[in-house]
Amino acid sequence: MRLGPDDLRTEPTCRRCWPSVPDSSDEPQDFSHVGTQTATGVSAVDDVVEDDEVAGVKAVAGRTPWQLARIRLRRDKPTMVMIVTVAFALVMAVVAPILDKLGVLDPQTFHSDLINGASGGLPIGPFGGISWSHPLGVEPGTGRDLLSRLVLGVTFSLIIALSATLIAVALGTVLGIIAGYSGKFLDFWISRLVDMVLSFPQTLMLLALSSTMIALIARSTGDSNPSGGNLSKAIYIILVLGLFGWPYFARIIRGQVLSLREREFVESAKSLGARHSRIYFKEMLPNLWAPILVYFTLIMPANISAEAALSYLGVGVGNPTPTLGNVLTNAVNYPDADFTYFAVSAIFIAVLVLSFNLLGDGLRDALDPKADR
């Protein structure tokens, strides 16, 4: 990397660079286990792209961090593959309900002719009854088409995971900014709230609150089923995953804001008499998109897995609506008897979770190259 004199000029544009985590924190325990995220960010000045040499003139171009990130991302082949995979999953999730309406996907029809009643409803034929009309075989017991159920399951799983992630990230961002910026009183109470929510055993609370809360949601949404239909269950899962998901993320945002608030542009906004809300959303927020984006892609797969785990514990959305969780929950009854069913369902979730995770890692590398670990 070469540094030219021009680099000094790029300082004002550094308004939008990624902030670094402060090295001095009044509470060491708050950042002690943030672990891989505590590396300092990079400023745009550090990174000069070298392919701008035109006809012998060594021009050094300053670039915005987003441009740099995009360039790094394009060089990172595995992450590009993951972007394509995730994009494919998203498109599939959007298209699946339409295909279902059109009758291309048929997740609900029972095919009793394809299952063997004598052997406990196992599919007829090798590999879980794979055939041209049922490329991944059929579900034991009912004979419903597995591919259709899984594809539509991606839709419902992603709706749940996405909504929960949005709640968690929104809450985490707002509370993190407020805690980090206001300091003192509010910071103390928000940090204690974070500690408390992190101390609650999440899965246990999800499980323990499920029956009562789902009934409550069913009552307030006017669900026809008093103990809660699938909609009430989905709302419950979204709410609880969202409400338990924000604290860890809020801590990270708080750390970033702690250093951001000392920067000149915040000071100048303050001295110009900007209101708090302006400083929060117009000055801070644009500088926080990088961690928000990275953690968004990392909380997503955690929520996809959580939906599956909850299904297994009996809290999830149930028949007839397919989710990746309830398909796999049914499939774990046949790990040996119908291995194809079990493996295909498990692999479907694994691929989705893995691609989101790798995408998040890749984004982190691209947006925060010093955290290259």
Place this chain on the structure above:
Amino acid sequence: MFAYIVRRLFSGIVMLIVMSFVTILLFFSSAVDPARVMCGKSCTPERIEQTRKALGYDKPAVQQWTAFLGGVVKGREYPADEALRKAAPQLVVDCHAPCLGYSTVTQQSVGSTLWTKLPVTGSLAIAAFIMWMVVGVGLGIISALFKGTLLDRAIVGSSLLFYAFPTFAIGIALYTYLSLKWHLVKIPAYTPISESPSAWLQGLFLPALTLALVYIAGYVRLTRAFVLESLSEDYLRTAKAKGLAPRKILFKHTMRAALTPVVTAAGLDLGGLLGGAIITETIFNYDGLGKLAVLSNAQFDLPMIVGIVLVAATFVILANLIVDLLYALIDPRVKYA
């Protein structure tokens, strides 16, 4: 240091008190009436009312909370009814301090039930902890030392792959194939260590492995990251330049710096696990806190659930404190006042 510990313990206790309030508020003011559930389907309104009163559910949540706190400090009686106490003392149950409540479903005090489940969950958590620390941290170090090689990629890749599969799918696959089909491992069941250490270990192997697999991926990556970071430190170059033996550099200079954050994470994860590994215990039918939680949930055993939540939270808070103290011990730069 001492003042710091006292302060942290105090804030931990305050937090537990607040959490007990939140938990009781959430459970006891919710839509499902525990008295009705307990009473069964063919129950007259009067009987429901009677049950509710006997259990104290007719009182507002704040009052129930203070009664709960009073029980923790000085014990309480179920039902707290002076008249009944005089008329039929055999019907009143004494719950000695610290009383976490009384479960009418199991007809036992919550504390004594939790006490019997703790060794099961504890064995599982500690066995898994040892496994993931040895395998996860070991692989993480190897992968950092061979950064960029095929070995590194294989380790990181396979750990990520395991991480992507839901725990229950991995657990059931292990159970079905290793145990039921190929008979490589004994069918998991809990035997107290005092009865037979070898049976204890054998029965523990698969559940602990399942649990460990969840954590190994995270620890491989965490360890790898911190070892790589400390490998690039200046003092390592100095150590190399002055001709220190590679083994000494690795163990005395790299590991000490790199493993501090790993120890932190490990302590917190262990603390979280001691509150019950719900999914793993359900798969292997392991009779610990996690399974008790699932069961209590199905039976609307609210006092039991409140007890489990608070015990689990206590472990997390204690783990936080211990980790912070350990941190000061490992890393001389950290000082608490």
